[in-house]
Amino acid sequence: MMMWIFDQLLPAIDPRIGALVASFSLASLAVAGAAVEKAHSAPRVTEFKLKNGLQVLVIPDHRAPVVTQMIWYRVGAADEPRGSSGIAHFLEHLMFKGTDLIPAAQFSKIVARNGGEDNAFTNHDVTAYFQRVAKDRLPTVMEMEADRMANLRLTEEDVATERDVILEERRSRVDNDPGSILQEQMMAALYAKHPYGIPIIGWEHEIAALDRDDALSFYRRFYAPNNAILVIAGDVEPEEVRRLAEATYGKLASNEAVNGRARPQEPPHSAPVKVTLEDPRAGRITVQRYYLAPSYASAAPGEAEALDLLMRVAATGPVSKIYKSLVVEGRKAANAGGWYSDSGLDSGRLGFYAVAAEGVSAEELDTGIDAVIERLRQDGVTQQELDRARASYIAEFVYTSDSQSRMARHYGWRLATGMTVADVEQWPDRLKRVTVEDMRAAARKYLVDNNSVTGYLLPAPGHASSTGEKRANAPANKGKS
Amino acid sequence: MAPGVALLRSLLRHGAGFAVASLIVSAAPAAEVATMKIERVVSPGGIEAWLVESHANPLIAMRFAFRGGAAQDPNDKDGLAYFISSMMDEGAGPLDAIAFQEREQALAMRMDFDASRDVMLGSVQTLTANKDEVFDLLRLALTVPRFDQDAVERVRAQILAGLKFDENDPETVAALAWDRLAFQDHPYGRPIKGTKASIAAIEPSDLKHYADRVFARDKLVISVVGDIDAKTLGQVLDHVFGGLPAHATLSPVADANPPLGPNREIIEMDVPQSVVQFGHRGIARKDDDFMPAYMLNYILGGGGFASRLMEEVREKRGLAYSVYSNLYPYQHGAVFIGNVATKNEAVGQSLDVIESELKRLADQGPTEAELASAKSYLTGAYALRFESSSGIANQLLWIQIEDLGIDYVGKRNALVEAVTLDDIKRVAKRLIEADRLITTIVGKPVAAKAKDVPG
Numbered sequence A: 001m002m003m004w005i006f007d008q009l010l011p012a013i014d015p016r017i018g019a020l021v022a023s024f025s026l027a028s029l030a031v032a033g034a035a036v037e038k039a040h041s042a043p044r045v046t047e048f049k050l051k052n053g054l055q056v057l058v059i060p061d062h063r064a065p066v067v068t069q070m071i072w073y074r075v076g077a078a079d080e081p082r083g084s085s086g087i088a089h090f091l092e093h094l095m096f097k098g099t100d101l102i103p104a105a106q107f108s109k110i111v112a113r114n115g116g117e118d119n120a121f122t123n124h125d126v127t128a129y130f131q132r133v134a135k136d137r138l139p140t141v142m143e144m145e146a147d148r149m150a151n152l153r154l155t156e157e158d159v160a161t162e163r164d165v166i167l168e169e170r171r172s173r174v175d176n177d178p179g180s181i182l183q184e185q186m187m188a189a190l191y192a193k194h195p196y197g198i199p200i201i202g203w204e205h206e207i208a209a210l211d212r213d214d215a216l217s218f219y220r221r222f223y224a225p226n227n228a229i230l231v232i233a234g235d236v237e238p239e240e241v242r243r244l245a246e247a248t249y250g251k252l253a254s255n256e257a258v259n260g261r262a263r264p265q266e267p268p269h270s271a272p273v274k275v276t277l278e279d280p281r282a283g284r285i286t287v288q289r290y291y292l293a294p295s296y297a298s299a300a301p302g303e304a305e306a307l308d309l310l311m312r313v314a315a316t317g318p319v320s321k322i323y324k325s326l327v328v329e330g331r332k333a334a335n336a337g338g339w340y341s342d343s344g345l346d347s348g349r350l351g352f353y354a355v356a357a358e359g360v361s362a363e364e365l366d367t368g369i370d371a372v373i374e375r376l377r378q379d380g381v382t383q384q385e386l387d388r389a390r391a392s393y394i395a396e397f398v399y400t401s402d403s404q405s406r407m408a409r410h411y412g413w414r415l416a417t418g419m420t421v422a423d424v425e426q427w428p429d430r431l432k433r434v435t436v437e438d439m440r441a442a443a444r445k446y447l448v449d450n451n452s453v454t455g456y457l458l459p460a461p462g463h464a465s466s467t468g469e470k471r472a473n474a475p476a477n478k479g480k481s
Numbered sequence B: 001m002a003p004g005v006a007l008l009r010s011l012l013r014h015g016a017g018f019a020v021a022s023l024i025v026s027a028a029p030a031a032e033v034a035t036m037k038i039e040r041v042v043s044p045g046g047i048e049a050w051l052v053e054s055h056a057n058p059l060i061a062m063r064f065a066f067r068g069g070a071a072q073d074p075n076d077k078d079g080l081a082y083f084i085s086s087m088m089d090e091g092a093g094p095l096d097a098i099a100f101q102e103r104e105q106a107l108a109m110r111m112d113f114d115a116s117r118d119v120m121l122g123s124v125q126t127l128t129a130n131k132d133e134v135f136d137l138l139r140l141a142l143t144v145p146r147f148d149q150d151a152v153e154r155v156r157a158q159i160l161a162g163l164k165f166d167e168n169d170p171e172t173v174a175a176l177a178w179d180r181l182a183f184q185d186h187p188y189g190r191p192i193k194g195t196k197a198s199i200a201a202i203e204p205s206d207l208k209h210y211a212d213r214v215f216a217r218d219k220l221v222i223s224v225v226g227d228i229d230a231k232t233l234g235q236v237l238d239h240v241f242g243g244l245p246a247h248a249t250l251s252p253v254a255d256a257n258p259p260l261g262p263n264r265e266i267i268e269m270d271v272p273q274s275v276v277q278f279g280h281r282g283i284a285r286k287d288d289d290f291m292p293a294y295m296l297n298y299i300l301g302g303g304g305f306a307s308r309l310m311e312e313v314r315e316k317r318g319l320a321y322s323v324y325s326n327l328y329p330y331q332h333g334a335v336f337i338g339n340v341a342t343k344n345e346a347v348g349q350s351l352d353v354i355e356s357e358l359k360r361l362a363d364q365g366p367t368e369a370e371l372a373s374a375k376s377y378l379t380g381a382y383a384l385r386f387e388s389s390s391g392i393a394n395q396l397l398w399i400q401i402e403d404l405g406i407d408y409v410g411k412r413n414a415l416v417e418a419v420t421l422d423d424i425k426r427v428a429k430r431l432i433e434a435d436r437l438i439t440t441i442v443g444k445p446v447a448a449k450a451k452d453v454p455g
Helices: A034-039 A087-094 A107-113 A135-150 A156-175 A178-190 A204-208 A212-222 A238-247 A303-315 A321-329 A362-379 A383-401 A404-416 A421-425 A427-432 A436-446 B002-011 B016-025 B030-034 B080-085 B097-106 B128-143 B149-166 B170-183 B196-201 B204-214 B230-241 B290-302 B308-315 B344-364 B368-381 B389-401 B408-417 B421-431
Strands: A046-049 A055-060 A066-073 A117-122 A127-134 A228-234 A273-279 A286-293 A333-341 A348-356 A452-459 B039-042 B048-053 B059-067 B110-115 B119-127 B220-226 B263-269 B273-281 B323-330 B333-343 B438-443
Touching: A046 A238, A055 A238, A055 A404, A066 A135, A066 A404, A087 A117, A087 A127, A087 A156, A087 A212, A107 A117, A107 A135, A107 B368, A127 A135, A127 A404, A135 A228, A135 A238, A156 A178, A156 A204, A156 A212, A156 B273, A156 B333, A178 A273, A178 A286, A178 A452, A228 A404, A286 A362, A286 A436, A303 A321, A303 A333, A303 A348, A303 A362, A303 A383, A303 A427, A303 A436, A321 A333, A321 A348, A321 A362, A321 B097, A333 B149, A348 A362, A362 A436, A362 A452, A383 A404, A383 A427, A383 A436, A383 B097, A383 B119, A404 A421, A421 A427, B039 B230, B048 B230, B048 B389, B059 B128, B059 B389, B080 B110, B080 B119, B080 B149, B080 B204, B097 B128, B097 B149, B110 B128, B119 B128, B119 B389, B128 B230, B149 B170, B149 B196, B149 B204, B170 B263, B170 B273, B170 B333, B170 B438, B220 B230, B220 B389, B273 B344, B290 B308, B290 B323, B290 B344, B290 B368, B290 B408, B290 B421, B308 B323, B308 B333, B308 B344, B333 B344, B344 B421, B344 B438, B368 B408, B368 B421, B389 B408
Parallel strands: A055 A228, A273 A452, B048 B220, B263 B438
Antiparallel strands: A046 A055, A066 A127, A066 A228, A117 A127, A286 A348, A286 A452, A333 A348, B039 B048, B059 B119, B059 B220, B110 B119, B273 B333, B273 B438, B323 B333
């Protein structure tokens, strides 16, 4: 089975597989649109607000007798006090520790005993907690989630043990993997001023110094009904959710101290940056390129839609321009692709990557990526490419609407980063208005050297692992074979 | 090509085990799942599929499997099944790779293939409106794959690049070493993704030969969920699968010797955190004790924060971010496997804690309260697996692969409820042998010191 890890969404690709981890694609949340008008099955979304400011979204889906609850806080790693990197994610872990009502370390166990599954994740802009349960258990998990919004109890021992867990998490996610280390360095270069340059999980030395007071003061500042969005999807009707929400979250006081999310913004860059990591564990030569670009939340009208479709044509899958150019025709790369990280509150980014074919140097790959980008700037994309990518992209929503938990996640994400339900629902129409001219203009505006960070991952000489006769070193070698 | 490779990498570290585990782990009140109507559809041409008809969304999810996965790879061609699974959208019939993939995109379809140890898995999702074209593309892929030389070379390069990364990925290294130690010369001891040498040696004719041998109607199971009725599905089945040979030509796979240690291998790698895989022989899916064993594993390490290993290793001591265990009831050799990752200085301590928890559970069994919690989770959560069309299709596929019967969904929670504390205690003694673990450690582990850990 899958582990129940408290998952952090790293804004990163895994160069080994070229899988985009971070960016939640908007396709998955569109709810109307020509390509899918007959779909009609798009659930009717109901939205309301409690007196204490809690925003509530209900997405009915009666196919299975189960519900998904998600609570989204409008706070993430980019809201951390300077020098306390990792506290948003640390607090997310600590939220499972206990309250006056929930005994220590029992939260997930109680959910499990109720036949449910739960988890949480932290990003630069949002922190979210969720449970999936049979519908008759919804009141229970709503009561539990409301309770820990206001009544978290932490002991020094809880905090100390969990800090060790998080340091292990950092080793697993970052330090054991040179690809992740490079991504961390590239993000730090791309966002020299904005806190997106600080890793969500935190820098190791700052994690090591986090304490109970840091966690509780972050909690008191940001965890409140007026800074949260409740999303309930599944076999339930809006009126029932309203009644339950008023009986649980409705009892909590709003927090007037919650005010805005003023982060230092990234100034324009005036020179490209290059980051090189040589590591014996690097595997194959990999080149990545990031560009600063607006996100859906920060873009001028229509611009994010153009970038979104541009990156679909340019870099998504085996029919993309970069794959055709570097893998199929040029044979410089074993794999190549890219992504648009479009969901940030303050900024987005465009990414390209290529994994070298045998015997190809990083410089050759870099030149190859340059050529693809230059052609995008010069020639843009064809109408046929646009049409094909757009049809498939818009249609993806039907696949997403097949899962209540995915619907909850995608609506929640967009609402927590400043969109409205209407924005989400009108997105396919906005995509339909994008022209090849818009896409070329977006390419020319944002695929600019000075906006970029290029990362080289290079295998260093020497072997990372040896499988020789090491067994004598085993702590309890009882070698038999 | 790339997506196939990526999917496999991300989904199937242990081949079939992943899917088996998800089958067994995930679903709502038993009664309500039981009301879902599963129809056994037999096409005019005699091809069977299980169908859950639902018109709530305009889409169709199909899953299918051919018995005969990576275990069918010839001795010197490790990775052949995996290679094929990455080639399935690289051109078929009149369409070369690019034409095929452009068509996939234009049809907004999703198609994936995975090679696991015992089965080759396929999945297709389509909008109802595009179903005829999509199923025809699937027919082409299965019955007239091209395996063009340039596409083969492209995928070969991708697999080789992937293997190069795997060499440096501590989890993969630990898993491959574990399989070697546990299964030795048995096909399960060989790497599903092959080796540099075996991948380099695979020719298009090998791919063709494997497809001819394995893609056959008598080894095929199919599940379909969504916006399609039985009659239409019957026509689709004949169209897509009717052109396949009636009979597969599989090599016999011997049953593996049940893996038991003690045996411990350390593979040095310059990483700050050691990654460990431990385990030994498991229990077959058909064994009468499988359900108690499954519940035992939930209590030990399969239940996330409800499990003893998580409690003792992570919650009490902060030794790891993740620690868990699973049963992998492969057809020819079931195993029980656990994983943990701990900083080099503390890995000995982590392993001591794990071994002593295994011992304690084998000696004393779980408590009544643990059994009650396991039952309430497993019965309550069963419905969660049936939340989406693709989820339902996956469940129905694995029920067929494991040959559990079309009434299994309705019976399953009663099987969980029927397990007694004595059953689990008996199975704990039968299954767990804490001093006979096979353990692989990748990293720079510092030898274990004292066993007097805090907590």
